[in-house]
Amino acid sequence: MSEEMGISTKRDEDFSKWYLDVVRKGGFVDQRSPMKGFDVILPWGYAVWEMLQQRLDKNFKRHGVQNAYFPMFIPESLIKKEEKHFEGFKAEAFAITEAGGEKLEEKLFVRPTSETIMYHMYSLWIRSYKDLPLKINQWNNVIRFDTKGTKPLIRPREFLWQEGHTVHSTKEDAEKWLKIVVSMYKDMYQALAIEPLVLVRPKSDTFAGADYSIVFDTLLQDGKVSQGPGSHLLGQHFSKPFNIKFLDESGKEQYGWQTSWGTSIRQIGITICHHGDDKGAVLPPEVAPYQAVIVPILFKGKEKEVLEKAESVKEQLRQLGLRVHLDDREHSAGFKFNEWELRGVPLRIEIGPKDVAAGEVTAVSRLGQKDKIKISELSEAKALLENIQKEMAARSAKFLIDNIKDVHNMDDLKEKSKAGGFLRGNWCSSGECEASIKAESGHEIRGTLYGKEEKCFANCLWCGKPAKHVVYVAKAY
């Protein structure tokens, strides 16, 4: 796949352009498909997605979630059952009106999300408390006619994701389950070496048809935030219109309590924007498809012994459990260095004739550190990778803490928000104040911390009346 190499834009010159360069040249996404927002996920980008999938899927199954698959087309009549939900989605759904050249009797929508079709089936399956909890997940593609403007991975029109949908016999059970979901997403963020803020969104930004939404917000290097997985307490808002009822232990008919939760390929975009540098992406070792790439340094007459040693080093690293790749293409070593840096491989292992003679390799971390490792002690590469993961996580935690600033009033907010990041202020909880804060500052209330009540330290940012919540304010993607 011949392509001009190297990134021409630095992050602090034009973050958006830098990002587009990295996703394309780093082999994550190709946007040159014939339709805007419908991008091609390239093999390297897809391989990162597989890493995330495997990790999440294992966790889901450990917690009793079953995978299944539901139809992609949803008849209009079914979506209309939950009105708020329908209002929220009809504006962004693609509609099928023809098949085999003939007009269809009923308009079909392409799923932007699957609540309606899944809950229609749930109502047929659930009869008794013995059928609960029902915990089903789908790995699929969804399509949204987003009009805010598209961005590869971050805001595509078609995206790959998982959507989990559960039914419980009580609200308490549903909320307990959401805690487990949050812990599974936290585990994903740990693998991504990203320190997120886990927030409960204000009412205005809650998922259509939910009581509340728990979201993961990540601060990107341009000072804006991007929303990761959302986990929603749906309460009985869907079980009533969709008639998901069960007989409880006393034989009384009850409506089920529901949750839904999902995460997508956006995580890959978030990771690039959070960790990347002017050379390209930086992938944390736990999700990098290749954790180490071996680049042989070839000189005339020495090719064979270097390649043989490289092959043997690869095999040893593989046996140590590393995901390792030997790049034996015809290209120059410099070309390969650039390419794997662009792609974000955490560790580069160089082997030249001198290394072979000395019985060692040169290990270059994507974070810049250079080490010599004895071939007899290759397990040190494992330790290096663990250090890279830790170092990335530590940098992320520091980046978050350094970029949360307490603000006491609007002037304070406007001044401190210039540098980007989160502003931590107080809010009376009125929707009017929320809207005014956004209108005046361009920053929005992202929510309150999930699972941890914080004590107000000032009055409401907007109205100056006594505040109810400590909220995090930021500019969002």
Add this chain to the structure above:
Amino acid sequence: MSEEMGISTKRDEDFSKWYLDVVRKGGFVDQRSPMKGFDVILPWGYAVWEMLQQRLDKNFKRHGVQNAYFPMFIPESLIKKEEKHFEGFKAEAFAITEAGGEKLEEKLFVRPTSETIMYHMYSLWIRSYKDLPLKINQWNNVIRFDTKGTKPLIRPREFLWQEGHTVHSTKEDAEKWLKIVVSMYKDMYQALAIEPLVLVRPKSDTFAGADYSIVFDTLLQDGKVSQGPGSHLLGQHFSKPFNIKFLDESGKEQYGWQTSWGTSIRQIGITICHHGDDKGAVLPPEVAPYQAVIVPILFKGKEKEVLEKAESVKEQLRQLGLRVHLDDREHSAGFKFNEWELRGVPLRIEIGPKDVAAGEVTAVSRLGQKDKIKISELSEAKALLENIQKEMAARSAKFLIDNIKDVHNMDDLKEKSKAGGFLRGNWCSSGECEASIKAESGHEIRGTLYGKEEKCFANCLWCGKPAKHVVYVAKAY
């Protein structure tokens, strides 16, 4: 998921009805979704799909195939580039004409298969012989407005599949690759314990835009055959209109040589129809999501010790590498026996108070054999599973051989075809004779053996002139 248990129809009474019963009650598919042909793949059915996916995906990667993802919507203009291909598919494609409530400028088709969108991208990626071979696979959903009538898993309108698409620098390379593809699909059939016929289809039934198509035909218990994976030599039929060109080693511009190949959830339906019995599905151990299910036999006062022993047996079997499930639900043992037989679990392990006392369990094979196994010798369960796999494969091979009958003329064909199965005859290779054979007998020429030339033993079935090929004739789904 409360549901009436047990199958009311026997295979030889009404095979179709038996099949619908098994897929629904065995937990494979629920057809009660709001649209015909758009079925729900239930957790048990999806778990079988995951088993097949894992096996194939590992093989693909071992042979250098990379996974990627391409957009689901394809603009009309792009599909039109390969005319024969467009003719073949436009009649069965769903069309999007609206998004967000507004009419789109260009009609979009929902992919029935992805040649066009993938090859559009390939033409941007490939420049030099160094970029070849390019071997990319997608795991996705495709949608076809099939008008022949739908059948869950076998002929749904939306199905899950994989589609692999390669580009090579020579025809020889492309054909060599197809041999590897066939070997990977053979491995899948081995896991399914099914003996297929691997055939090259006659021209009339070749994939639209291909030079030839290699397919796997499986004989089902009703005497009809169902087509599994198809692997196609596309030659330069797509590379020319899509402009997939490369500079060869001498610097000359050449068009690429292509292949495409895919297999789908239909394999699950084929497996059920091939191996199932009047009690339900019979899954071969290599693809069964649970290879063994432990059913504790509970008597009042003895529950605790039986359950504890069952738990310990489960843990030991798990450590032996078995996929094992302990069914500790409140239902009766008889209910559980029925359910797991319906689902096709290869081995049932019963433990009652007497077994606990004797330090043993009762192992009941889905094929009917009953054994006592000492708890100190649980590895015998592994041997039992291997035997079940072998026995199923042997039965399948015998079933195929017993149901291939040589025929010398049309009367012979009509007489012997009454019992179903394959008829092996001779053909002059003319399209008219092929059409006449089908019109007269209702049976079609499925093709010639792939990779093995057979010597004609009679004249053409229809015209009586000298024959060119030994062909296999059958009634197809």
